[in-house]
Amino acid sequence: MNDSTDQAPALECRDIVRTFGKFKAVDHVSFSVPEGSFFSILGPSGCGKTTILRMAAGFLEPDSGDIYIKGKSMLGVGPNKRPVNMVFQHLALFPMMNVADNIGYGLRRRGVAKAEIAVRVKAVLERIGLADSGAKRISQLSGGQKQRIAIARCLVLEPDVLLLDEPLGALDLKLREHMKVELKKLQNDFGTTFVYITHDQSEALVMSDQVAVMNKGVFEQVGSAQELYYHPDTAFVAGFVGDSNRWRGRIDAADASSVKLTTADGLSFAATPPKAGGLGAGGEVDIFVRPESVQIARAEADVQAMDNRLQGRVESVLFNGANSRVLVREPRSGGEIDVALPQTGAFHELRKGEDIWLGWGKDQAKCFAAGEAG
Amino acid sequence: MKKRLGFYLLLAPLLLWLFGLIIVPHIDMFFLSLQEKLGPGDYQTSLANYAAFFNEPLYWNTFARTAIMSILATMITLLIAFPVSYYIAKLAQGRIRAVLFTLCLLPFWVSELVRTFGWMILLRETGVLSHLLQWTGLAGQPVEMLYNDATIMVGLVYTSMLFMVVPLVTTLDSLDNAHVEAGYDLGGNGWSVLREIVIPHAMPGIVSGSIVVFMLCLGNYLTPILLGGKSSLWFTEQIYDQFITRFNWEQGSAFGFLLLILSSAIVWTGLRLTGQNLSSTMGDGGER
Numbered sequence: 001m002n003d004s005t006d007q008a009p010a011l012e013c014r015d016i017v018r019t020f021g022k023f024k025a026v027d028h029v030s031f032s033v034p035e036g037s038f039f040s041i042l043g044p045s046g047c048g049k050t051t052i053l054r055m056a057a058g059f060l061e062p063d064s065g066d067i068y069i070k071g072k073s074m075l076g077v078g079p080n081k082r083p084v085n086m087v088f089q090h091l092a093l094f095p096m097m098n099v100a101d102n103i104g105y106g107l108r109r110r111g112v113a114k115a116e117i118a119v120r121v122k123a124v125l126e127r128i129g130l131a132d133s134g135a136k137r138i139s140q141l142s143g144g145q146k147q148r149i150a151i152a153r154c155l156v157l158e159p160d161v162l163l164l165d166e167p168l169g170a171l172d173l174k175l176r177e178h179m180k181v182e183l184k185k186l187q188n189d190f191g192t193t194f195v196y197i198t199h200d201q202s203e204a205l206v207m208s209d210q211v212a213v214m215n216k217g218v219f220e221q222v223g224s225a226q227e228l229y230y231h232p233d234t235a236f237v238a239g240f241v242g243d244s245n246r247w248r249g250r251i252d253a254a255d256a257s258s259v260k261l262t263t264a265d266g267l268s269f270a271a272t273p274p275k276a277g278g279l280g281a282g283g284e285v286d287i288f289v290r291p292e293s294v295q296i297a298r299a300e301a302d303v304q305a306m307d308n309r310l311q312g313r314v315e316s317v318l319f320n321g322a323n324s325r326v327l328v329r330e331p332r333s334g335g336e337i338d339v340a341l342p343q344t345g346a347f348h349e350l351r352k353g354e355d356i357w358l359g360w361g362k363d364q365a366k367c368f369a370a371g372e373a374g
Numbered sequence: 375m376k377k378r379l380g381f382y383l384l385l386a387p388l389l390l391w392l393f394g395l396i397i398v399p400h401i402d403m404f405f406l407s408l409q410e411k412l413g414p415g416d417y418q419t420s421l422a423n424y425a426a427f428f429n430e431p432l433y434w435n436t437f438a439r440t441a442i443m444s445i446l447a448t449m450i451t452l453l454i455a456f457p458v459s460y461y462i463a464k465l466a467q468g469r470i471r472a473v474l475f476t477l478c479l480l481p482f483w484v485s486e487l488v489r490t491f492g493w494m495i496l497l498r499e500t501g502v503l504s505h506l507l508q509w510t511g512l513a514g515q516p517v518e519m520l521y522n523d524a525t526i527m528v529g530l531v532y533t534s535m536l537f538m539v540v541p542l543v544t545t546l547d548s549l550d551n552a553h554v555e556a557g558y559d560l561g562g563n564g565w566s567v568l569r570e571i572v573i574p575h576a577m578p579g580i581v582s583g584s585i586v587v588f589m590l591c592l593g594n595y596l597t598p599i600l601l602g603g604k605s606s607l608w609f610t611e612q613i614y615d616q617f618i619t620r621f622n623w624e625q626g627s628a629f630g631f632l633l634l635i636l637s638s639a640i641v642w643t644g645l646r647l648t649g650q651n652l653s654s655t656m657g658d659g660g661e662r
Binding site for chain 1: 550552553555556557558559560561562563566570571574575
């Protein structure tokens with residue numbers, strides 16, 4: 001390992017494997033999290049993300065591979081000896097202690113002097129905006145306050161890495177939206193490295209510097225939110241991150257920059273092949289098209305220049321302010337296509353039963369070998 | 375109106391039981407305890423029966439001894455039952471858990487008398503253990519292991535075990551594993567997690583189990599008499615003596631009342647010392 005520990009990533013996992021009986025929960029995963037960044041692991045439940053987090057925290061040991069925190073191997077180091085702390089899914093605040101004692105718990109374990117503990121607890125309570133809550137019981141706090149206390153309880157120990165296990169899962173939608181912003185802000189203020197696991201893509205996309213999409217024990221792709229959204233590497237990522245319209249078809253012709261395919265219903269599309277390539281004529285593929293990359297037009301002439309064109313009938317209009325959608329029924333396949341309404345309000349008078357044209361470029365259609373997608 | 379009637383009908387057996395078997399006999403006993411026997415059929419109201427207790431060292435020595443032994447038995451039971459309960463509630467899984475719990479229950483399928491005789495067969499001079507010691511050469515002659523305080527203690531702890539394990543398993547079961555993990559994660563070791571997280575959580579179970587075990591020990595008659603013999607000096611034995619052997623019901627009633635006051639006082643002190651109250655331990659012992 002590098003001698004200067006300043007250069008070492010806050011958390012690094014090298015080729016870690018963990019099995020439970022015959023089930024491979026984590027299958028040769030490697031990644032590193034730079035100091036001070038917000039790293040998320042996004043995946044459906046049972047994909048192994050919790051196992052990774054618990055291995056980093058020290059509650060589980062990997063079967064093979066190694067975990068480094070600031071360049072030091074953590075194998076065989078107990079959870080109480082690691083410079084990481086964890087915010088649990090249900091927060092695990094101690095109900096028999098008041099807020100100040102909860103936050104001071106870790107400092108007491110380190111043998112910090114009583115007066116010093118009081119000062120540091122007070123300081124951290126001020127930073128999270130709950131200065132006068134020290135004497136409150138945990139049951140007197142609201143969901144959002146509990147959240148902040150649980151994070152403060154860890155941050156007061158100044159850990160090298162803070163691990164968060166879906167802490168927003170138990171909150172209602174509105175509070176969750178609010179806490180997303182708050183968490184990001186806390187992370188910025190304290191400058192601590194956050195490793196966050198979630199199955200909620202919007203949490204991961206909004207807060208993270210880097211997101212790893214995980215499925216069946218392996219990382220499908222690691223990248224920024226934009227990279228995952230606009231340039232998915234695999235079918236799973238394309239399907240799991242964001243909404244997509246999907247078609248399955250057989251390749252008629254393929255080259256390095258474009259693929260032509262026909263679906264079972266006889267629809268023809270042009271799409272972009274994945275970076276890795278490897279698609280040949282005759283192969284079965286899935287294509288993914290985002291609702292917001294489909295253009296709506298009343299006349300065919302308006303979408304004439306597009307690589308892909310379809311005519312359909314408006315099935316229903318789902319008005320939701322800036323996130324309004326229309327569901328369009330395509331007559332050949334009978335399938336529904338999900339289309340985002342332009343935010344200019346240009347099609348606000350669209351009604352059920354109208355015939356319209358849809359079009360999108362081949363760059364907007366991502367094509368992957370048919371298989372399992374999220 | 376009909377609802378009311380149903381309520382009272384349901385309440386009736388409880389009230390009958392409370393009044394007929396507990397309150398009325400106690401009131402009667404209270405008045406009886408205030409009667410001083412002057413001659414055959416000649417009584418006067420006085421506190422003489424209570425005075426007799428304080429004037430005779432044997433009585434209150436037995437009284438204090440019973441209290442101290444019961445407290446000790448409660449503590450030993452707690453110390454043994456806690457790890458057992460923790461294992462059943464937190465570490466054992468699935469079938470093992472049920473089997474272990476049943477094993478704790480198993481001795482109670484046999485009557486207390488038979489169980490106590492079982493101990494006597496093991497521990498008496500001509501018993502199994504004595505023979506075993508002689509056979510292995512550890513003892514040169516028969517060893518009498520009955521009729522001492524240690525044996526009484528073993529018997530009391532053995533009899534009380536289940537009544538401590540059940541409330542403890544219930545409260546420990548409701549302890550969220552994440553709390554224990556958080557305790558370690560924030561730098562705690564086994565001892566500090568136990569002291570700051572597990573025990574405070576289990577406190578209602580500890581207190582309710584201790585109250586039950588203490589009451590059972592204090593009021594136990596069979597175990598001290600059979601395992602402790604003549605030297606057992608247990609207060610219930612004194613009460614039995616007054617009622618049955620001496621036919622001095624007035625004195626017996628006074629002793630009965632003193633025992634009631636003693637147990638209430640000790641339970642109250644115990645609750646005070648641990649900062650618990652009866653409603654929190656009995657009311658929602660299982661959840662928090």
